[in-house]
Amino acid sequence: MKIKTQFIALASATGVVMAGLVVSLWEYAGAADDVTRAYDQKYQSYVLADGFRQSSDDLTRMVRTYAETGDPAFKDQYNAVIEIRNGTRPRPEGYERIYWDFVAGGVAKPRPDGPAVSLHDLMKQAGFTDEEFGLLDEAGKRSDALIKLETEAMTLVDNAATLGPQAREKATRMLNSPDYHKFKANVMQPVDTFFEKMEARTQSVIDEANGRAGLCWTLIVTAMSALALMFSIVGYVTFRRIIGGMSRLGASMGLVADGQLDTEIVLARNNDEIGDMGKALEVFRQSAIANRRLEEEAVEGRKRAEAERIAMQEKAEADAAERLRVATSGLAAGLKRLAAGDLAFQIDEIFAPDFEPLRHDFNQSVAQLATTLSDISNAISTLDNGTREIAAGTDDLSKRTEQQAASLEETAAALDEITVNVANSSKRTEEARSVAGQANHAAAQSAEVVSYAEEAMRKIEESAQQISNIIGVIDEIAFQTNLLALNAGVEAARAGEAGKGFAVVAQEVRELAQRSAQAAKEIKELIHNSSTEVDNGVKLVRDAGSALKTISGFIIEINTHMESIATSAKEQSVGLAEVNTAVNAMDQTTQQNAAMVEESNAASNTLATEAVRLRDLVGRFRLAGMPAAKAASGQAARPQASPARTLGRKVAAAFSGNAALDTRAEWQEF
Incomplete structure (x- = not known):
C-alpha cells in the first residue's frame, strides 16, 4: 500500500473518531443538563412538600397562640395560611422562606404578594404523580378530626367573654392534649x-440522568482511547515505513556510492514511494554495473x-628483411621511389633471370606494403570514429553527472531545512510537556485545597449539630417554664386578691418563656437551614474535588502522550540527520565522479587528436586506388559497432531512454 493511501486511510479513521468524540461530548453536555434539571426538580419538589408540612406546623402554632392569647390576628393568620394553600388568596413572593414568623413579630407584609x-x-x-396526590388527599381526609378539634378550641376562645377565663384554658388544654397530638x-x-x-421519584429521575451521563462519558473515554490508538499507528507508520525506509535507502545509496554494486536494493520490492526511490536506485546500480562491464570489454x-x-x-619486419635481402641485388631506382613514399608502382623492367625473382619479390613487397598501409588507414578511420563517439558519450555523461550533482545538492539543502523544522517541533513539544506538568501540579494543589475546605465544612456541620442540640435543650426548658408559669397563674387565680401580684409575675414569666421558646424555634430552624446549606456545600466541594482529580488524571495522560511525541520527534530528528549525512556523502561522491568524467572526456579528446595526426602521417604515402579505399572504409565504418558506441548506447538507454525518463524524474523528485 502506498504511504499516501495509508495516511489518507488513517486520517479518515481519525476524522471519524474525532466526530464520534465531538458527538459524545455533545451528548454528555445534554446529559449533564438533564442531571442539573433533575436536581432542580428534586429541589423544587422538596420545597413544595416542605411548604405543605410547614403550613401544617404554622396552623398548629397559630391556633395554639390564639388559644393562649385570644389575639384575633392569629386567627386571621390561621385562615390566611389555609386560603394561600388552597389558592383563594395571593401567594407571597418567596413564601417558601420565613414569612409568618416576621408577621408574628410585627411586620405586616414582609414581601409583596404574587x-x-x-x-x-x-x-x-412540578410533576407530582397521582399516587403522591392520593397520599395528600388521604392526609386531608384524616385531618377532619384535627380541624374539628381546632375549630372547637377557637370557638371557645371566641366565646371567652361569655364563658369566662376557663374557656381559653380549656382551649389550650385541648390543643396540647394527647388526642390532638394523636390526630x-x-x-x-x-x-x-x-x-x-x-x-424516590425525584431520585429515580436523577439516577436515570446520571446513567445517561455515565454512558456518554464511557463513549468519550472510548473515543479518546481510539484517537490515541490512531496517533500511535500514525507514529508507528512514520517511524517504521518512512524513517526506517529512508535510513535503509541511505545505506543502500552509500554502498552504491562506494562502488559496492553486488548488493541488491531490497527496497525496490516495496510497492510504495520508498520502493519507487529504491527502483530508481536499482536502475542506477544496474547502469553502473553495465558501465563497468563495458569498460572491461573495452580494455x-x-x-x-x-x-x-x-x-x-613482426610479420612486416620479417617481410621487409626478406625484401631488403632481395633488394640488395640492386634495385636502387625502386628503393628511391620507395624512399619517396611512392608505393603505387611496379618494376616492369625484366631483370636478368638471376634477378627476376628479386623483381617479383620487390613488386610483391611494394604491393604488400601498400595493402598494409591501406589497412592501417582503414583502422585509423575506425579508431577515429570510435574515439569521437567515446568523447561524445563522455561529454553527455559529464552533463548528466553535473545535473545529478545539482539535484543532490538541492536535496541536501531541503533535508537541512526538514532537519531544522523537526528539531523546532521537538523543542515545541518539550515546552508543551513542561506546561502540562505545571498544570498537573496546579491541579494537585487545588485538590489539596478542596480537601481542606471539605474538612472545614465538615467541622462547621458538626458545630451546627451541637448548637442545634443545645437549642433543643433550651426549647424544652422554655416549654417547661411555660407550663410552670401557667400552673402558677392558675394557682394565683385561685388565691384571689392575695395572688394577683404573683399572677402578674407568672404571666410575665410565661411570656418570657414563650418568647424564649419562639426564639429557640427560630434559631433551630435557622440552624437547620444552615446545616442543609452546609451539606450542599460539602457535596459541591466533594464534587469539585472529584472533578479536579479527574482533570489531574487527564493532564497526566496528556503529559504521557506529549512525552511519547517528544521522543518520536527526537528520533525523527536523529534519523533525518543521518539521511542528511548520507545525501551529503552522495553529493561529494557525485562531484568526484563528475571530475573523473571530465578527465575521461579530456583523455578521449586527446586520443581523437592523436588519431587525426596518425591519419595525416599515413596520408603522406601515395597508394594505388586510395580514393576508392577511403570511400569503402567510410561506408564500412558507419554500420560497424565499436565498443565505445556500445557503451554510449547502453548509457543512453539507462539514463535517456523512454523507460529511464520516469526513473530520472523520480530520482530528481527524490
Whole structure:
C-alpha cells in the first residue's frame, strides 16, 4: 500500500473518531443538563412538600397562640395560611422562606404578594404523580378530626367573654392534649409516606440522568482511547515505513556510492514511494554495473588490438628483411621511389633471370606494403570514429553527472531545512510537556485545597449539630417554664386578691418563656437551614474535588502522550540527520565522479587528436586506388559497432531512454 493511501486511510479513521468524540461530548453536555434539571426538580419538589408540612406546623402554632392569647390576628393568620394553600388568596413572593414568623413579630407584609395559585397546582406543575396526590388527599381526609378539634378550641376562645377565663384554658388544654397530638400524627403519617414517594421519584429521575451521563462519558473515554490508538499507528507508520525506509535507502545509496554494486536494493520490492526511490536506485546500480562491464570489454579489446598490431609489425619486419635481402641485388631506382613514399608502382623492367625473382619479390613487397598501409588507414578511420563517439558519450555523461550533482545538492539543502523544522517541533513539544506538568501540579494543589475546605465544612456541620442540640435543650426548658408559669397563674387565680401580684409575675414569666421558646424555634430552624446549606456545600466541594482529580488524571495522560511525541520527534530528528549525512556523502561522491568524467572526456579528446595526426602521417604515402579505399572504409565504418558506441548506447538507454525518463524524474523528485 502506498504511504499516501495509508495516511489518507488513517486520517479518515481519525476524522471519524474525532466526530464520534465531538458527538459524545455533545451528548454528555445534554446529559449533564438533564442531571442539573433533575436536581432542580428534586429541589423544587422538596420545597413544595416542605411548604405543605410547614403550613401544617404554622396552623398548629397559630391556633395554639390564639388559644393562649385570644389575639384575633392569629386567627386571621390561621385562615390566611389555609386560603394561600388552597389558592383563594395571593401567594407571597418567596413564601417558601420565613414569612409568618416576621408577621408574628410585627411586620405586616414582609414581601409583596404574587399570583394566587394553590399548592396543589404548583405540585402538579412540578410533576407530582397521582399516587403522591392520593397520599395528600388521604392526609386531608384524616385531618377532619384535627380541624374539628381546632375549630372547637377557637370557638371557645371566641366565646371567652361569655364563658369566662376557663374557656381559653380549656382551649389550650385541648390543643396540647394527647388526642390532638394523636390526630396530628395520624395526619402526618401519609405526609411522611408522601415524602418517601417524592424522594424516590425525584431520585429515580436523577439516577436515570446520571446513567445517561455515565454512558456518554464511557463513549468519550472510548473515543479518546481510539484517537490515541490512531496517533500511535500514525507514529508507528512514520517511524517504521518512512524513517526506517529512508535510513535503509541511505545505506543502500552509500554502498552504491562506494562502488559496492553486488548488493541488491531490497527496497525496490516495496510497492510504495520508498520502493519507487529504491527502483530508481536499482536502475542506477544496474547502469553502473553495465558501465563497468563495458569498460572491461573495452580494455580487453584494446589488448587484443595491441597484440594483433605487434604480430602484424613482426610479420612486416620479417617481410621487409626478406625484401631488403632481395633488394640488395640492386634495385636502387625502386628503393628511391620507395624512399619517396611512392608505393603505387611496379618494376616492369625484366631483370636478368638471376634477378627476376628479386623483381617479383620487390613488386610483391611494394604491393604488400601498400595493402598494409591501406589497412592501417582503414583502422585509423575506425579508431577515429570510435574515439569521437567515446568523447561524445563522455561529454553527455559529464552533463548528466553535473545535473545529478545539482539535484543532490538541492536535496541536501531541503533535508537541512526538514532537519531544522523537526528539531523546532521537538523543542515545541518539550515546552508543551513542561506546561502540562505545571498544570498537573496546579491541579494537585487545588485538590489539596478542596480537601481542606471539605474538612472545614465538615467541622462547621458538626458545630451546627451541637448548637442545634443545645437549642433543643433550651426549647424544652422554655416549654417547661411555660407550663410552670401557667400552673402558677392558675394557682394565683385561685388565691384571689392575695395572688394577683404573683399572677402578674407568672404571666410575665410565661411570656418570657414563650418568647424564649419562639426564639429557640427560630434559631433551630435557622440552624437547620444552615446545616442543609452546609451539606450542599460539602457535596459541591466533594464534587469539585472529584472533578479536579479527574482533570489531574487527564493532564497526566496528556503529559504521557506529549512525552511519547517528544521522543518520536527526537528520533525523527536523529534519523533525518543521518539521511542528511548520507545525501551529503552522495553529493561529494557525485562531484568526484563528475571530475573523473571530465578527465575521461579530456583523455578521449586527446586520443581523437592523436588519431587525426596518425591519419595525416599515413596520408603522406601515395597508394594505388586510395580514393576508392577511403570511400569503402567510410561506408564500412558507419554500420560497424565499436565498443565505445556500445557503451554510449547502453548509457543512453539507462539514463535517456523512454523507460529511464520516469526513473530520472523520480530520482530528481527524490
